[in-house]
Amino acid sequence: MTMILTADEQDVVTELMNMGVGRAAGAFSRLVNDEVILSVPEVAFVGIAEAQRVFDASIPDVLAGVRQSFDGFIAGAAALLFPEERSLELVRAIIGEDMPAEEISELEQETLAEIGNIILNNCLATIANALHSEISSSLPETYTGDKQGFLSFLCDPPPEARMSAEPPLDGSSSVLLLVQIDFSLRRRAIQGFLAFAIDLRSAASFRAKINEYLEALSG
Template sequence: MTPVLTADEHDVIVELMNIGVGRAAHALSQLVQDEVLLSVPKLQFLEAANAREVFCRSMPDLLAGVMQGFQGFMSGRAALLFPEERSLELVRAILGADMSVDEITELEQETLAELGNILLNNCLATLANLLHRKIQTDLPQAFNVDTPHLLNRLSLHDQGDGSMIMLVQIDFSLRASDLQGYLAFLIDLHSADAFIEALRQYLVELTS
C-alpha cells in the first residue's frame, strides 16, 4: 500500500527534492554553460500495480533514461528520464555544438550516464544528508525504452507485493538552447517505513 502522508510530510518531501534538484541543476548549468530553469517538483506515490498506467498517461511514448540503484536507510532504484527525441539535443548541449551527429550519437549513452550520475547522486545525497541518514549508489546505466515497458526495464515489482514508487516530476529548460524536457525520479520504496520515520524525525527537529 502507498503511505498515508500528512500535508506537512508531503510538503517536506517536495522541499527536500526541491533542494536536491536545485543543487543538481547548479551542477548541470556548469556542465552545459547555460542557466537551467526548474519547476516546483510534482510528487506522486504510486503502487506498482497502477504505475504503468500513470507512466503512459504522463510521459512521452519513448524515453531515454539513466537508472541507478541505491542502498542505505532506504533501498531501490532511481531513474532520470527524458523524451528520447530530445536526448541528442541534451547530449549536444553537454558535449558542444561543434561535434558531428555521428560523434554525438556514439557518445550518447556514456554522456547520459555521466549526467545521470551527477543529477541522481546530488538528489539522493541531499535527501539522505538532510534527513541525517546514509545512502550508497551504484554505477548508473543509460537506456532507451518505450514507456509501457518502463516498469519492467527498471526491474520494479508489479505483483502486488506492497512495493511502491515515489514519482517526482520536474520540468526543466536550458535558457540559451530552449531545450525542454523533464526529470522524473522513480524510487522503489520497499523500505517506506524507514523513509517516513526519517521524515517525521526531520519534522520534529524543524519544530523543536
C-alpha cells in the same frame, strides 16, 4: 500498494526533493553552461499500476534515460528521463556543437549516463544529508525504449545485485515515489522527468526519518 502521507510529511518530501533537484540543477547548469529552469516538484507515492497510468498520461512514448539503484536508510532505484528524440540535443549541449553527428551518436549513452550520475547522485546525497543519513548508489544504466517497458527497467535489480538472493523490486514489494519536475534549459527545448522506486521494506524507515526531520523543525 500505496504509501499515504500526512500533509506535513508530503510537504517535507516535496521540500527535500526541491532541495535535491535544485542542487542537481546547479551542477547540471555548470555542465551545460546554460540556465536550468525548474518547476515545483509534484510528489506522490503510488503503486505500480497507478505509476503506469501516470506515465501513460504525462511522459513521451519513447524515452532515453538513466537508472541508478541506491541503498542505505532507504533502498530502491531512481531514474532520470528525457524524450528520446531530444537526447542527442542534450548530448550536444555538453560536448559541443562542432562534433559530427555520427560521433555524437557514439557518445550518447556514455554522456547520458554521466548526466544521470550527476543529477541523481546530487538529489540522493542532498536528501540523505538533510535527514542525517547515508546512502550509496550503483553505477548508472542507460535506457532507450517505450514507456511501457520503463517500469520493468526501473524496478529491475542492478547488474551487481542480479545474482543476489535478495528479491528484486517488483509490483508487490515496491512503491514508487513519482517526482514530476519539469526542467528545461533556457536556450534549448529539453525537458526531463524524475522517478524513484522505493522498496516498501525500507519505506517505514524513510517515513521515520521524515518525522524526525519534522520534530527537529518544530523543536
